Amino acid sequence: MKTETYRVAKAWNATHDVRAYRLVPENGAAMVGYKPGQFVMLHLPPLEAGKPDERRAYSISSAPHESELELTIKIHGNFTQRVNREVVHDARVGVSGPFGVFCPDFSKEQFITMIAGGVGIAPFMSYIRHATHYKLPNKLTLLYSNKTFKDTIYYHELQELEKKNPNLMVMFTITREEPPSDWRWKKSRFTTEEIVSHSTGGLNNTHFYVCGSTEMCNAMTKQLQEAGVPRDRTKQELFGNIQ
Numbered sequence: 001m002k003t004e005t006y007r008v009a010k011a012w013n014a015t016h017d018v019r020a021y022r023l024v025p026e027n028g029a030a031m032v033g034y035k036p037g038q039f040v041m042l043h044l045p046p047l048e049a050g051k052p053d054e055r056r057a058y059s060i061s062s063a064p065h066e067s068e069l070e071l072t073i074k075i076h077g078n079f080t081q082r083v084n085r086e087v088v089h090d091a092r093v094g095v096s097g098p099f100g101v102f103c104p105d106f107s108k109e110q111f112i113t114m115i116a117g118g119v120g121i122a123p124f125m126s127y128i129r130h131a132t133h134y135k136l137p138n139k140l141t142l143l144y145s146n147k148t149f150k151d152t153i154y155y156h157e158l159q160e161l162e163k164k165n166p167n168l169m170v171m172f173t174i175t176r177e178e179p180p181s182d183w184r185w186k187k188s189r190f191t192t193e194e195i196v197s198h199s200t201g202g203l204n205n206t207h208f209y210v211c212g213s214t215e216m217c218n219a220m221t222k223q224l225q226e227a228g229v230p231r232d233r234t235k236q237e238l239f240g241n242i243q
């Protein structure tokens with residue numbers, strides 16, 4: 001698939017170690033057409049002449065109706081440190097895609113539960129922004145887990161979206177420290193019983209989407225399957241070994 005050049009229209013700190021970017025196609029080229037939940041490959045120039053571009057997969061956190069492509073990137077290893085240095089306001093980057101099938105069918109899936117760990121919130125921002133923009137009737141539950149409060153991405157925006165969208169329920173948890181004193185959500189991992197009780201369609205009618213580190217996704221999917229959720233109603237997007 002062709003790699004298009006995008007300009008970095010905006011870059012900001014989403015948390016202490018997550019950067020967010022708004023990208024626009026260069027020279028009036030068309031924006032990539034995508035479905036909520038898909039990802040793109042972000043390309044940076046090769047480190048040595050004659051080598052291929054360096055590239056990694058990033059979920060799209062904007063929604064298809066928006067004029068910019070938003071990516072939400074946790075800075076930790078070699079590639080993302082390069083992103084942090086080089087993907088700055090007004091820089092040019094390569095983008096190819098979209099790819100992936102981590103996409104709900106909003107016309108058929110009435111009850112959708114999203115379970116996110118850390119930067120695994122990225123594709124769910126696209127689902128939620130899309131459903132809220134089009135006032136979709138789908139009942140959405142977001143269960144969003146982070147180790148510490150300062151790791152929680154989109155904390156304020158998610159609460160604003162919840163106010164705008166009567167069909168969205170957001171539940172945060174902080175698992176490794178005491179949250180702020182006015183915290184009104186959970187302080188430990190979500191249990192299977194809690195996941196099921198917060199899922200409006202219950203065990204039998206909910207479609208479950210899980211996104212985050214490979215370890216978190218596999219553990220959560222196993223938990224759901226042990227509770228009796230059929231395999232074809234659980235989808236996961238593995239981000240790899242992201243801590």
Ligand SMILES: Cc1cc2nc3c(=O)[nH]c(=O)nc-3n(C[C@H](O)[C@H](O)[C@H](O)COP(=O)(O)OP(=O)(O)OC[C@H]3O[C@@H](n4cnc5c(N)ncnc54)[C@H](O)[C@@H]3O)c2cc1C
Pocket residue numbers: 039055056057058059060072073074075076077078079080081100119122123237238239240
């Ligand atoms: C579908 C999908 C969506 C993702 N979405 C997001 C997202 O929204 N936000 C986010 O922060 N992360 C996301 N990730 C993870 C992201 O793709 C990178 O793996 C992550 O940013 C690693 O960065 P790093 O700086 O640690 O990389 P490095 O330290 O450079 O690499 C970490 C390890 O990954 C290997 N690796 C991973 N991908 C490639 C590749 N394409 N080519 C060569 N080696 C590779 C490297 O060999 C190395 O062992 C996603 C991953 C997938 C598969």
